Every structure is written in C-alpha cells, then in structure tokens.
Amino acid sequence: MEVKNLIRDLPDFPKPGIIFRDITTLLRDPKGLRVAVDSMAEQCYPLAPDCVVGMESRGFIFGVPLAYKLGVGFIPARKPGKLPAATYxxxxxxxxxxDRLEIHRDALAPGQRVLIVDDLIATGGTAAATAKLVERSGATLVGFCFLVELLGLGGREKLPPVPIITIVQY
Known part of the structure; x- marks a missing residue:
C-alpha cells in the first residue's frame, strides 16, 4: 500500500497557490494508518530512543502510536499554558x-535518548524549537521522524545534524 495515495491534495488552502496535504484521509483508513505507523517505527527502531516527543497537536497523532510500537514513553510538547507543572x-x-512550545521540566532526564515526531516538516520552525526544548532538558536528540516532508522549503536546514526520517515527500 502506498501511503502517499491516501493523502488528499487540497489546492488553494489556506490561501491561493498553496496545495494543502490533508492527512485526514489517511487517518480514516485503518490499513493505511497501520502501514504509516509501522513504516515510521521500522525506520526509527535503529535510533534506539528512550522516548518520543510529539508536538501539539498532530505530532500527538503519530507520536503516541509510534512510542507504543517502539516500547517507549511519550512526552507532549504543548502550546503555552497547557501544562500544569514547571516548563521549559x-x-x-x-x-x-x-508561537511557543513547552515541555515539563521533569519530562526528560539528562542523557535520555529522544526522538522528535510530527506529521509534517515544512519550514522546520516547530521541529527546531522542539529540539531546543530537548537540549535545554539535557536529553540527547537521536533523530526526527515526520510522516510528510515538503521538499524545497528548507526545513531540514534548520534542524540539528541528526537523522531525519520521512515517509512521504512532496
């Protein structure tokens, strides 16, 4: 099964000239969702993470099942004011x-191996900010995993020099 065939293209959204890559059509397909998560897990397993950090909100969609498949915990990176304890x-x-993302100060331990997961990388700003949160916690970033990569927007160039795994590229 080709995961890319289950992602719908919506032209001129959110504004003229942009093609929005809509993953909701993939998410509603049980087999497609399983293939996507299994593909991500297979490629991320060699990175040997101790936990997965996923960004609000679509990073949660893939981060939790990926953490489950890898047998590790999940840490949410949330929008400001959503976490109850002290944050970075x-x-x-x-x-x-x-905008801003936050994680609990006690979510990651120094030296813990962290995989950052999101549904999509475009310009890389959200992923780069999440990498800073991992760094501030003293944990070790071992890689990134994205379902979709929008090539040509320079997202990879903003990220630290660790493996970047993507399943579908446009």
Whole structure:
C-alpha cells in the first residue's frame, strides 16, 4: 500500500497557490494508518530512543502510536499554558508572528535518548524549537521522524545534524 495515495491534495488552502496535504484521509483508513505507523517505527527502531516527543497537536497523532510500537514513553510538547507543572519553553517563527512550545521540566532526564515526531516538516520552525526544548532538558536528540516532508522549503536546514526520517515527500 502506498501511503502517499491516501493523502488528499487540497489546492488553494489556506490561501491561493498553496496545495494543502490533508492527512485526514489517511487517518480514516485503518490499513493505511497501520502501514504509516509501522513504516515510521521500522525506520526509527535503529535510533534506539528512550522516548518520543510529539508536538501539539498532530505530532500527538503519530507520536503516541509510534512510542507504543517502539516500547517507549511519550512526552507532549504543548502550546503555552497547557501544562500544569514547571516548563521549559522555546519560541519559533510563524508566517505572521511567533508561537511557543513547552515541555515539563521533569519530562526528560539528562542523557535520555529522544526522538522528535510530527506529521509534517515544512519550514522546520516547530521541529527546531522542539529540539531546543530537548537540549535545554539535557536529553540527547537521536533523530526526527515526520510522516510528510515538503521538499524545497528548507526545513531540514534548520534542524540539528541528526537523522531525519520521512515517509512521504512532496
């Protein structure tokens, strides 16, 4: 089964000239979802992570089942004000302004091996901010995994020099 065939293209969303890669059509397909998560797990297993960090909110969709398949824990990187205990935060740039992600200060231990997961990498800002959170915690970033990579937007160049795994590229 080709995962890419289950991702719907929506032209001119969210604005004219952009083709939105809609993963909801993949998510509703039981076999396709299984193939996607299994493919991610197979490629990430050699990185030997101790835990998976997924970014709000679509990183949760793939991060939790991937952590389950790898037999490790899951750490959510959330929008500001969503976590109840003391946090580390990292800011990143959006098309119009900035945003921030946070993780609990006690979520990761120094030296713990961390895999960062999200549904998509485009410009790399969210993933780079999450890498900063891992670094601030003293944990070791072992790689990134994305279901979709939008080539040509320079996302990889913003990330630290660790393995970057993607399942589908456009």
């Amino acid at each position: 935060s990292a800011e990143y740039e959006l098309e119009y302004g900035t």
